[in-house]
Amino acid sequence: MNSLRLRLIFGFSLVAIVPIAIAMLLLGERIQSTLREQSAERLAAALGMLRAQFTADAGHLSDKLALLGDDPQLKRHYLVDPPGGGGLREYLAIQQFMLDLDFLCVLDTAGVVVADGSTSPAARLHPGRDAVPVEALDAARSAGLGLARLPAGGGVALDAVVPIRYRDEAVGWVRGGLVLDSLRLAGLRETSGVDLVLWDANGRVLATTLADAGALASRGSPETERLTLAGRSYLARRDTLTAGRGPSVRIAGLVSTARADETLATLWATTLALGLLAVALAVAFGLVWSLQVSRPVERLAEFSRRISRGDWEEPLALGSVRELQVLVEALERMRGDLRGYRERLVAGERQAAYGQMARKIAHEIKNPLTPIAVSVADLKRSYEQRRPDFAEILSQAARTIDEELSSLKRLLQEFSDFGRFPRPEFAPCDLGALLADVGALFGHELESGRLAIASVESGLIVDLDRGQVRQALVNLIQNGLDATRGAGTVRLHARRCGNTAEIGVSDDGPGLTPEERARLFTPGFTTKAHGSGLGLVIVEHIVTDHGGSIEVNSTPGHGVTFTLHLPLTRGV
Numbered sequence: 001m002n003s004l005r006l007r008l009i010f011g012f013s014l015v016a017i018v019p020i021a022i023a024m025l026l027l028g029e030r031i032q033s034t035l036r037e038q039s040a041e042r043l044a045a046a047l048g049m050l051r052a053q054f055t056a057d058a059g060h061l062s063d064k065l066a067l068l069g070d071d072p073q074l075k076r077h078y079l080v081d082p083p084g085g086g087g088l089r090e091y092l093a094i095q096q097f098m099l100d101l102d103f104l105c106v107l108d109t110a111g112v113v114v115a116d117g118s119t120s121p122a123a124r125l126h127p128g129r130d131a132v133p134v135e136a137l138d139a140a141r142s143a144g145l146g147l148a149r150l151p152a153g154g155g156v157a158l159d160a161v162v163p164i165r166y167r168d169e170a171v172g173w174v175r176g177g178l179v180l181d182s183l184r185l186a187g188l189r190e191t192s193g194v195d196l197v198l199w200d201a202n203g204r205v206l207a208t209t210l211a212d213a214g215a216l217a218s219r220g221s222p223e224t225e226r227l228t229l230a231g232r233s234y235l236a237r238r239d240t241l242t243a244g245r246g247p248s249v250r251i252a253g254l255v256s257t258a259r260a261d262e263t264l265a266t267l268w269a270t271t272l273a274l275g276l277l278a279v280a281l282a283v284a285f286g287l288v289w290s291l292q293v294s295r296p297v298e299r300l301a302e303f304s305r306r307i308s309r310g311d312w313e314e315p316l317a318l319g320s321v322r323e324l325q326v327l328v329e330a331l332e333r334m335r336g337d338l339r340g341y342r343e344r345l346v347a348g349e350r351q352a353a354y355g356q357m358a359r360k361i362a363h364e365i366k367n368p369l370t371p372i373a374v375s376v377a378d379l380k381r382s383y384e385q386r387r388p389d390f391a392e393i394l395s396q397a398a399r400t401i402d403e404e405l406s407s408l409k410r411l412l413q414e415f416s417d418f419g420r421f422p423r424p425e426f427a428p429c430d431l432g433a434l435l436a437d438v439g440a441l442f443g444h445e446l447e448s449g450r451l452a453i454a455s456v457e458s459g460l461i462v463d464l465d466r467g468q469v470r471q472a473l474v475n476l477i478q479n480g481l482d483a484t485r486g487a488g489t490v491r492l493h494a495r496r497c498g499n500t501a502e503i504g505v506s507d508d509g510p511g512l513t514p515e516e517r518a519r520l521f522t523p524g525f526t527t528k529a530h531g532s533g534l535g536l537v538i539v540e541h542i543v544t545d546h547g548g549s550i551e552v553n554s555t556p557g558h559g560v561t562f563t564l565h566l567p568l569t570r571g572v
Contacts, residue, residue: 027267042193058145064101069163089116093123103134104176118134144160147159194253195234200247210229235254238250424545429466435473436453445490456493457495465542471538472542475538480507488508500568511558511559
């Protein structure tokens with residue numbers, strides 16, 4: 001975000017997006033709140049209707065059984081018919097159907113079932129519901145209304161018991177009820193559109209219209225809350241159902257928020273589309289307007305870069321707003337001042353460089369002249385003294401003078417190369433042939449094992465100046481041989497690495513300290529007793545002129561590795 005143009009575009013985008021985002025956010029919150037309120041009202045109405053129907057069913061059930069307990073025909077079947085006869089059971093089956101009950105039976109005074117209408121062949125049960133096994137219900141020894149849990153988690157029954165009286169004594173009991181199970185809840189769901197879940201006092205699910213209701217807790221706030229089951233979102237509300245004796249049960253109503261979520265998703269998708277359109281328009285207008293502001297700034301930046309590169313000849317001609325015009329005039333004055341400073345600085349640096357170079361040449365030439373003078377003086381003295389070992393002294397003096405003259409010649413060649421730095425002449429070169437050429441210059445070291453050249457893949461062609469790169473490799477190999485002092489090996493390899501060629505020269509010498517490595521390419525710096533300190537400077541200059549780079553890896557005691565990275569072709 002450092003670009004002025006980007007900042008302008010970003011600002012226009014914010015101006016376009018923020019009002020849309022705020023409006024859509026408020027609208028989304030309003031829609032979500034409205035849908036939540038409507039769903040909460042639906043839940044409250046559905047649960048209220050269920051509670052009212054449950055209370056009404058409880059009252060009607062008590063009234064129906066009270067009438068049935070006083071029915072003379074029931075008493076006749078119960079008291080007069082022979083035990084085990086089917087009359088009472090068929091009568092109960094008919095009454096169960098007529099009174100729209102889910103189970104109806106007669107108990108003796110001990111609470112034992114005498115006849116069950118659901119087991120009669122004439123019984124007509126509700127479609128999809130099996131007969132309720134009355135024997136599995138809790139025993140009822142007293143009259144009243146309550147809730148009885150059905151076996152195997154099948155639901156709960158609204159259970160009523162009334163006495164059968166004969167001569168003002170209870171001679172038996174009539175027991176009947178209505179079942180509140182998954183089938184009944186499914187019917188309620190069809191009329192209300194609300195899913196229902198029924199729990200017992202221990203939190204076990206008794207009946208439900210949801211397949212994944214086990215993850216829903218029976219305890220919770222009676223207020224409407226939002227929850228997620230099996231990846232689907234619901235609004236839920238809990239309530240309690242009680243009826244006379246027996247434990248109460250918990251019931252919850254759930255309304256799916258899928259449609260509301262789809263509506264909100266559509267709203268957010270519309271918001272996103274509008275936002276993207278606004279961003280596109282903002283970017284378009286921002287580009288147009290920012291160009292009018294940023295182009296003068298970019299020209300000023302380009303002018304500053306030219307000045308930083310030393311290109312101070314071309315003046316800046318720019319007409320712009322008043323504030324930028326002041327900056328243009330200041331840069332023009334700075335350009336003029338820098339031109340004068342540069343001319344004075346170049347002259348001073350040139351004189352300093354000439355003086356330093358002269359002192360360096362004088363110092364380096366003086367080093368080999370001293371042993372030459374000593375050898376000549378020793379030779380003269382031995383000749384005047386007519387020493388018998390004059391021939392041996394002459395041979396030693398000749399070797400010393402030859403070695404020092406070679407060192408002096410190499411020194412002068414390095415200074416000559418450093419001062420000349422010719423431009424490279426690029427031509428396709430086979431690196432394998434180049435390394436073989438370099439190896440021929442060090443035939444003795446190859447035979448003795450002091451130099452090892454790895455094989456190069458065929459067809460590794462690089463655009464380079466063969467003579468200059470060979471000079472750089474010879475310099476690096478010679479430095480490695482000097483560092484190992486005959487006790488190690490210098491290794492040379494070349495390979496392809498993407499769009500570059502990698503040439504490595506490594507040795508087993510003592511390595512470099514961090515301070516030595518930092519000054520390695522400084523003119524005049526050397527780690528050898530006799531050296532100009534220009535060899536690695538020349539190598540770096542050659543590699544740089546080839547558009548490459550040189551990498552140095554070394555730790556004290558583990559040798560040095562120089563890696564040259566050269567592009568395979570010009571411009572890469």
